[in-house]
Amino acid sequence: MKLYRIFLPKIYNDGTPIEDKKLRKITKEIRDRFRGxxxxxxATFPIWEGAWEEDNKPYTxxxxxxxxxxxxxxxxxxxxxxxxxxxxxxxxxxSLFVLEQHAEMIRKLE
Numbered sequence: 001m002k003l004y005r006i007f008l009p010k011i012y013n014d015g016t017p018i019e020d021k022k023l024r025k026i027t028k029e030i031r032d033r034f035r036g037x038x039x040x041x042x043a044t045f046p047i048w049e050g051a052w053e054e055d056n057k058p059y060t061x062x063x064x065x066x067x068x069x070x071x072x073x074x075x076x077x078x079x080x081x082x083x084x085x086x087x088x089x090x091x092x093x094x095s096l097f098v099l100e101q102h103a104e105m106i107r108k109l110e
Contacts, residue, residue: 003103004068004080006030007050009061012092023064026087030068033079039066050097069103 008026011017030037051060070076080098088096 001103001105002070002072002076003101004070005099005101006066006068006080006084006087007048007063007097007099008066008087009050009063009091009093011061013094018091022090025090027066029083030066034068034070034076037066037068039064069105072102 008023048063048065049060050063084096084098
């Protein structure tokens with residue numbers, strides 16, 4: 001199994017807010033493909049903040065984190081990689097941060 005954490009910015013590079021319909025489009029694509037995810041895309045203030053440095057200039061931006069737990073298959077990995085590029089372009093970003101981790105579900109014993 002894989003756990004993907006997809007960090008999506010809530011603002012464009014110029015500081016203007018990204019339209020909710022674009023973020024809903026992304027979550028719909030994930031839901032349609034995998035039948036579920038975890039996120040709070042309508043949060044007024046994000047729980048997450050991204051920070052990095054590029055060319056000696058610090059950057060910060062509010063982000064939402066979409067978590068996706070799915071089977072570790074070539075098709076799923078390929079889809080995530082292709083969609084990340086599509087979403088990057090949709091959101092006008094230089095890059096998007098996606099974390100991929102090996103994961104196992106602990107099942108409740110009855």
